[in-house]
Amino acid sequence: MAADRTDDAPGDAWTGWISVGRLASGLILFAYVTTHLLNHALGLWSIEAMQTAFAGFLQLWAPLPGTVLLYGAVTVHVTIALRAVILRDRFRDMWPPEIAQLVLGLAIPLLLIDHVIATRGAYEMYAAGSDYISTLHTMWVLAPELAFKQAVALIVAWTHGCIGLHFWLQFKGWYQRAHGPALAIAVIVPTLALSGFVASGMEIRQRAEQPGWADREAARMKRPDASENTEMFGLIDDARIGYLLLVLGAFVANGLRGSYHHRRRSLTLRYGTGEVVRATKGQTILEISRLQDIPHASVCGGRGRCSTCRVRIGAGLDRLQPPSEAEAKVLQRIGAPPNVRLACQTPVIDGLEVTPLLPPHSDTGAARGGPSYLHGRELDIAVLFADIRGFTTISEQRLPYDVVFILNRYFAEMGAAIEGSGGRLDKFIGDGIMALFGVDGDRSSGSRQALAAAKAMSERLIELNQSLAGDLDTPLRIGIGLHVGPCIVGEMGYGTVRGLTAVGDTVNTASRLEGLTKDEQVQLIVSEALVSASGLAPETGRGTEIEVRGRSQPMAIRCIDDARSLRL
Ligand code: FES
Incomplete structure (x- = not known):
């Protein structure tokens, strides 16, 4: 038994x-x-x-x-x-x-x-x-x-x-x-x-x-x-x-x-949502979540094996008992930072503040933990932004059904190009796409992958336009911006809407470069930093400099008419 x-x-x-x-x-x-x-x-x-x-x-x-x-x-x-x-x-x-x-x-x-x-x-x-x-x-x-x-x-x-x-x-x-x-x-x-x-x-x-x-x-x-x-x-x-x-x-x-236990509740436990509950000395954070009907992931049922109950400790970290050997092993396996503990193994102390890190219905996939950057790390990665030119006009002239159909075809092709080049699709925003490269690699491999993705996207766009020729008055055109640099990478979001993403100046700059493709009348703009990290021939495209908000020095970029012309 x-x-x-x-x-x-x-x-x-x-x-x-x-x-x-x-x-x-x-x-x-x-x-x-x-x-x-x-x-x-x-x-x-x-x-x-x-x-x-x-x-x-x-x-x-x-x-x-x-x-x-x-x-x-x-x-x-x-x-x-x-x-x-x-x-x-x-x-x-x-x-x-x-x-x-x-x-x-x-x-x-x-x-x-x-x-x-x-x-x-x-x-x-x-x-x-x-x-x-x-x-x-x-x-x-x-x-x-x-x-x-x-x-x-x-x-x-x-x-x-x-x-x-x-x-x-x-x-x-x-x-x-x-x-x-x-x-x-x-x-x-x-x-x-x-x-x-x-x-x-x-x-x-x-x-x-x-x-x-x-x-x-x-x-x-x-x-x-x-x-x-x-x-x-x-x-x-x-x-x-x-x-x-x-x-x-x-x-x-x-x-x-x-x-x-019910009679002896004398401690307070605060959740990241602001909820404050009473607890008894000796009870774990997970026990309190269960008793108070607060949804809390616990795939292994509280045996300290799965890590899905992990919480970020706010107030009270310095007063907690250090993790047991078994808990420390699990935390180490998932690369958890020092302020993360297993709720099922951590007894409540008065005034403790915790935030569960996984959605309540996490499965064994989440239990396997994953790389340490999920908890937030600075990584040198390449970021891609892409956007369909004039899509607002296209969508205004069509039935909603047609717009959804065209967008889904477009996302399927671009998504395949990005993933086929080794990138991670970060998100689709309207008709825009954000993708990350080099999260599991390094700066130069990420930069090369990003360029390969841009080229593949351009090639797939030609095929897509041919297949949608009967549905479109004019072919779809896209603008792509690429930049490489330090980003804060981690699993972010709330509830079931969580995923790996990146924030920081590099992301903003890549987005800005994508926006500039419209002014420069080109399909692709790549930062000079990415060109040199990737080993791409420096004479590729047309070089120019732009002012970037928050930077004292202008930024060198390369404008490329057609990403298919990249020699990788
Ligand atoms: S519930 Fe599985 S480790 Fe805590």
Whole structure:
């Protein structure tokens, strides 16, 4: 039972150990279930094949080390799951896979207690033997309802394990690429196991109809006698009741904990939106967001793995405990600056101010973090602005439908030219386009890419004009401005409208150069800085100088009539 995705108490020295314990015990149990299911699958071949493999299965799990490992894992996993139930803030915040994992996990002991006591328990208490033949005989002949329950237990245990594995692996890059095969394995293994279980059950029913088979089977292996059976069933009932009381106790403790926290709210937490809420000492920022219905991304459910809950700390940063080793590792992985913390791992202090950095519905893609410039960095990049000349006039003479059609065709062609040259489309503004080059590279490669994009745009424009000849009175003409220099690059925006963009003087200048193409009657204007960074022949185009607001010196530019003439 890989516990539900509940916050571990932050700053708790046990947190790391609990995560390790949950994962290790879950993997041991998953290995046990997998080997057991594969053993079942051999029923498609023959019962004897199941028996032979079962001997190997017992070699693995029956000796003392295997027993300690298996039952230790059960104890650790169930204990951590019940602890998680107690610490869960609100069950109604859980999303369907979390609910499924919790419900299925809690159901597993109930479904398997009798099987475990009737096999391993009977062996330990009464030296009663059990193997595939005896167990199949019990389940398919003596008490057929047990066969159905066992099939349900098989599906429940496997599904629970698969969900747990998925939660664990979902942030690993290789797993993202291995979704297909992983899903296939998740379906094939239980299908084969169930098929083997049913096939062997049918086989055992046929054998049981043969005269004398049941007597021979009874003589072959010692089974619990009537009084032992009575005692064993009593034990099964006690174990079920004991387990149910434990689960019930965990939910009651959860309710008591919630009302305790509610009464003791004495700290204030301020959000970047200006909202101020009350909090209790020891609660995390994410817990408070959930309790106060403040949308907050938390793809991993608060386990400190995904980083989607990250917040920028305003006031109070200097009073916060430093990040734990595990939190620091995640923050380092995403290149977070010192004022960014994981909300699920950071306990609230009085007067803390936080701003969640990702939209509430961020997915695992956001969880993978990304380059450090997403948080804001100064980068030397090339910036492109492009605009359709006289588009206002064109749009005034056409139906809205035609305008949208023409613009979308234009954006598709220009977008392909920019991306095909290695650039990043930043935004479309009206009929204008802004693009960035060299964000992942350097000044000179970005400059070369920008020039290549301008040339490709010009070439594609010719083709576009040919294909739109019937829709346009005059061909579309564009102006392009290119400049390179330092920009502040980062992920900016609000809510779902966020994206990588750049701001700064370089951006303004590139936009200004694009505007100048109209005055200079050319298609492309490139700053001299970009020409020299790209290695373009200095005699390209016509050189001139312009005044730029905020600069004491004039700026050297090159005016190029047709970007297709660029020799790159
Ligand atoms: S919710 Fe995933 S790291 Fe905090």
